[in-house]
Amino acid sequence: MAHRAGFVTSSLNELKTQLTNYLARSEQAPLNPVPIGTPASWLAQGNYQTILNHWLETGFQDWDFLYQGEQVSKLSLPTYPFDLKPYTLGLSQTQTEDPIACTLSVPKWRTQPVSTDSSTTAPDSTSHCVVLCDLPDFEVAGAITQSLSSSHYAPEQQLNDYATQLLNIVQPLAKTRQPTLLQLVIGNTQTEPLANLNSCLHGLLKTASIEHPMLRTQLLLVDPTLTIDALQTVLSDNRNAPDSVIAYQNSTRTVLDYQPLCDASAVSPWQPDGVYLITGGLGGIGRHFIAELAALSFATTVIVTGRRAADDVQVQTQLRNLKQGQVKLVYRPLDVAQKMNTLLLVRDIVREFGTLHGVIHAAGIVQDTLLCNKTPTSFAQVLAPKVTGVVALDEATADLPLRFFTCFAGLSGVQGAASQCDYATANAFLDSYMQQRYIRVGLGERHGLSASIDWPFWQDGGMQRNAQFTHTDTAMPTNSGIDAFYRALQQPQTLVQYIPTEPVIEQQNASAIAAPAAQFASEAALDAALTEQLSTMVAALLGVQPDTLDGDTDLGEFGADSIAFITFINQLNSRYQLELSPSVLFMHSTLNSLRTHIIAEYGDMLIATNNESQTSSTAPETEQAPVNASNDEAIAIVGISAAFPEASNLDEFWHNLNTGKDCVTRHDWPQPANHQLSWPGEINWLGRLRRDTEFDPLFFNIAPAECERIQLQESLLMMHVWQCIENAGYDPKSLAGTSTGLFIGCQSGYHEGLITSPAFAPNRMSYFLDLHGPSEG
Numbered sequence: 141m142a143h144r145a146g147f148v149t150s151s152l153n154e155l156k157t158q159l160t161n162y163l164a165r166s167e168q169a170p171l172n173p174v175p176i177g178t179p180a181s182w183l184a185q186g187n188y189q190t191i192l193n194h195w196l197e198t199g200f201q202d203w204d205f206l207y208q209g210e211q212v213s214k215l216s217l218p219t220y221p222f223d224l225k226p227y228t229l230g231l232s233q234t235q236t237e238d239p240i241a242c243t244l245s246v247p248k249w250r251t252q253p254v255s256t257d258s259s260t261t262a263p264d265s266t267s268h269c270v271v272l273c274d275l276p277d278f279e280v281a282g283a284i285t286q287s288l289s290s291s292h293y294a295p296e297q298q299l300n301d302y303a304t305q306l307l308n309i310v311q312p313l314a315k316t317r318q319p320t321l322l323q324l325v326i327g328n329t330q331t332e333p334l335a336n337l338n339s340c341l342h343g344l345l346k347t348a349s350i351e352h353p354m355l356r357t358q359l360l361l362v363d364p365t366l367t368i369d370a371l372q373t374v375l376s377d378n379r380n381a382p383d384s385v386i387a388y389q390n391s392t393r394t395v396l397d398y399q400p401l402c403d404a405s406a407v408s409p410w411q412p413d414g415v416y417l418i419t420g421g422l423g424g425i426g427r428h429f430i431a432e433l434a435a436l437s438f439a440t441t442v443i444v445t446g447r448r449a450a451d452d453v454q455v456q457t458q459l460r461n462l463k464q465g466q467v468k469l470v471y472r473p474l475d476v477a478q479k480m481n482t483l484l485l486v487r488d489i490v491r492e493f494g495t496l497h498g499v500i501h502a503a504g505i506v507q508d509t510l511l512c513n514k515t516p517t518s519f520a521q522v523l524a525p526k527v528t529g530v531v532a533l534d535e536a537t538a539d540l541p542l543r544f545f546t547c548f549a550g551l552s553g554v555q556g557a558a559s560q561c562d563y564a565t566a567n568a569f570l571d572s573y574m575q576q577r578y579i580r581v582g583l584g585e586r587h588g589l590s591a592s593i594d595w596p597f598w599q600d601g602g603m604q605r606n607a608q609f610t611h612t613d614t615a616m617p618t619n620s621g622i623d624a625f626y627r628a629l630q631q632p633q634t635l636v637q638y639i640p641t642e643p644v645i646e647q648q649n650a651s652a653i654a655a656p657a658a659q660f661a662s663e664a665a666l667d668a669a670l671t672e673q674l675s676t677m678v679a680a681l682l683g684v685q686p687d688t689l690d691g692d693t694d695l696g697e698f699g700a701d702s703i704a705f706i707t708f709i710n711q712l713n714s715r716y717q718l719e720l721s722p723s724v725l726f727m728h729s730t731l732n733s734l735r736t737h738i739i740a741e742y743g744d745m746l747i748a749t750n751n752e753s754q755t756s757s758t759a760p761e762t763e764q765a766p767v768n769a770s771n772d773e774a775i776a777i778v779g780i781s782a783a784f785p786e787a788s789n790l791d792e793f794w795h796n797l798n799t800g801k802d803c804v805t806r807h808d809w810p811q812p813a814n815h816q817l818s819w820p821g822e823i824n825w826l827g828r829l830r831r832d833t834e835f836d837p838l839f840f841n842i843a844p845a846e847c848e849r850i851q852l853q854e855s856l857l858m859m860h861v862w863q864c865i866e867n868a869g870y871d872p873k874s875l876a877g878t879s880t881g882l883f884i885g886c887q888s889g890y891h892e893g894l895i896t897s898p899a900f901a902p903n904r905m906s907y908f909l910d911l912h913g914p915s916e917g
Contacts, residue, residue: 144199146192153431154464180205239619242596244401244628245635247334249387249394254377266319270375271309273302273338274327278368280375295337295573296528303523303565304516306341311512314352322348322357323375327364333387334396334633335575336361342385343564346556349384351511361387398554398635406626409544409589412438415493417486419445419476419529420503422458424877425548425598428618429500429625434465442467443489445474445503453841454910457873476503476529486536496540498588502548503529504566508559522562527569534577534586542588544629547574549594554635567594571633578632593628594635595621614640659716660747663739670735677711678731691732695725718742779868781860785827803827835859840908854904857884861905872909881913882906 145162149155175190182190183205194200268283279285286309290301306324313320324345330336345357358381362374378386385396410416410433418426421444433440448455450473463469474485489496503525507518530547537545552560553567574592581590599615616624616638628634660666675686682698689698695705709720718738728734738746780790786803787793796803807826835855837843861882865872884902906915 144196146196148188148192151461151463153434153461157435157464178205180208183208239617239623240638240640242616242620242624243637243639244404244624244631245398245637246401246631247633248397248399249333249389250397251392252383252395253393254381266321267313267316268379269309269313269320269322271306271322271324273324273341275325275362275364275371276368278371280372283375294531296523296531299337299340299527299565299569300520300523302338303341303344303562304519306344307511307514307516307519307561310344310348310355311514314348314355314512317352317354320355321379322355323360323378324358325360325362325371325375328361328387329364330576330579332575332579333361333389333394334572335579337569337572337576339385340553340565340568340572343553343556343566343568344561346384347552347558347561347564348511348556350556350558351561357384359385363388401627401631401634404627404630406623407589407629408626409498409629410436410440411497411543413440414497414543415441415443415489415495416498416500417443417445417489417496417533418500418502419474419533420525421500422446422448422455422471423502424600425595425621426500426502427458427462428598428600428622430462430467430469431464432622434462434467436465436467439466439468441470441493443470443472443493445472445476445485447473447475449473453839454873454876476501476532477524479528479532479535482529482532483536486533486540490540496537496542498542498544498546499533499537500546500548501526501530501533501570504548504563506560506563510559511561514561519562523566523569526566530570530573534573538586540587542586544589544591545574545577545586546589546625546629547592549592551594551596551635551637554594574632589629590632591629592633593625594633596636596638614638663743663747666739666743666746667735670738673715674712674731674735677708681708689731691735692730694729695731712738716742716746779864779866779870781863781867783829783856783860785829788830829856858905858908861909876910877912879913880909880911882909882911882915884916 273288342359383395547570549567549570552564577590597615679686
């Protein structure tokens, strides 16, 4: 071997650091002299560095000393992922490249007199609903008027009351599927309208409009001292305005806009011996910033919080992988929504470490569900970590000389997000709260920079995309996100948008690809084809007969779930060369409505003109591919793990096949208690799995007491699911939080009573691996 390099490490992240440092050095450090002895003796002493130095100098002729006389089985390392994809050093696959700078934008109120847009002009049949918040009750002519109220004083409790009441108002309006205008009017006393914490309700309203295009929403921030007549005028003037967030400041009408931040200079908030608190720090984004701190040339202390117990196996594994450099990593279990516990944690940090220099609030959860299916309970659960969490952290650190207090929000708080009206509201609250804290810093009531950063999707970490909805944006690389963090710290709210440089596709070619081909001679032919094909596709997905489907019944009532919706839309797009998004089923959830929508939107492209008809009539007819023959549904098997009678793995199974070994052997069953009975001779043969693999219950977070209940089939299932993922070249823990599905074919009532329910086994493994996709057995 011409060149050798080796490292002694205790974690993957430490290995990455040492590899990076190795490549950065111009010349290599000399090796220490190898002491007298043998590799086996050094191994017994735990002297791994000496073993490494010996290998670097001369290499090993015999590696058996590593096994210490024990017989070990070889592990087959799959090379499939490595053959197809290069892996570069760093925190992500793009980390070693120069970061592509993200576009940063900040909110800006723009003076805008009332103007109308023909697309937003409300027809006479449009329903009108006005919701008042922090304003006196009054009736609006021609509108349903309702008020939000709360008996609480704490801002997080007020918001929870207002948000759930607004949800209860919006849901029946959305279900009508009729043109409706909803105007939410909030009394505002803040000099910066976005510092009004209730302004975050625009996240809920924007999501409602995304899921239900017939529902148009506006949020208006007005002076609470306006007269009733003046308020009536404001509502009337804005009824046909296209703006969604409007604020009246000193009688001047302004609308919310976002302008690019061109001169954002990077600011580093870290300092030697700094003490930092990261809530939700073991989540994807939090881990990147821990690694960023570990790469510094000076020591820091990071307190990471999470809802799991400190002795949880996953927590311990993540902490071991993250410990590197000069960072001191401390984990504290905490539900940040429990205000008293948060206060006590901050007090303990100051007592133990002397101070606290910075806070990154990255905790949060999502529960993707369409707005009409949201419940007040689930809504409150999503709000709690972000909303109650930021209030608790701010109040606990009010008197501390912080250098910065940063909240990690998301673009959903600005733009809304399908199926995430609660998460969008929570993110918008973080934006508003940092606007308010920014003002309080100026008044001397708080300390340090106040920043809420509205992140896009990260390539590695953070909240995952919902597979039900199309995403035209590109996920942001880690190094671009880190760069944006330093440039966004000086603003109370910053939108981060990642726009990569991509090659330009010729417009002519792009149009040729995107345009559906004309396939029908007339609208009647298209209508007839859609009527038949839509029913056939849905019936095949649901396993029913097409004639049992009512064209005016909501597809959800037939038992269609999100996976069926996605598959259905993909088949439609493939069959007719369309670009439908699964979200189209929000508005057109019946077969007849969807058929009408396709004809209206794509009829001109699907119906041939006279010239096209003549051309197509002279061409030979080609047989249409069956609906279910789409290549988009091809399946790749990239990993396998198995056990068979007389074969504990695939290698042994293949050997048995080659040698023709009969793996069904004679078996002596226990004699029945009734000695007059006996087993028939013809059933005294059995293909039995070996019991030569020891099951480690603690590895799967199973208590020893519970392990006594777990029998062969269930333990084998857990081990082989893990081994199958590893065989495919993946770290099973890397799938945590993804929409990976687990489908198991298993039997209940096995002769040893091993599994009580076919659904129990996959659910246990999905929970252990934190898989968010389907889990069925």
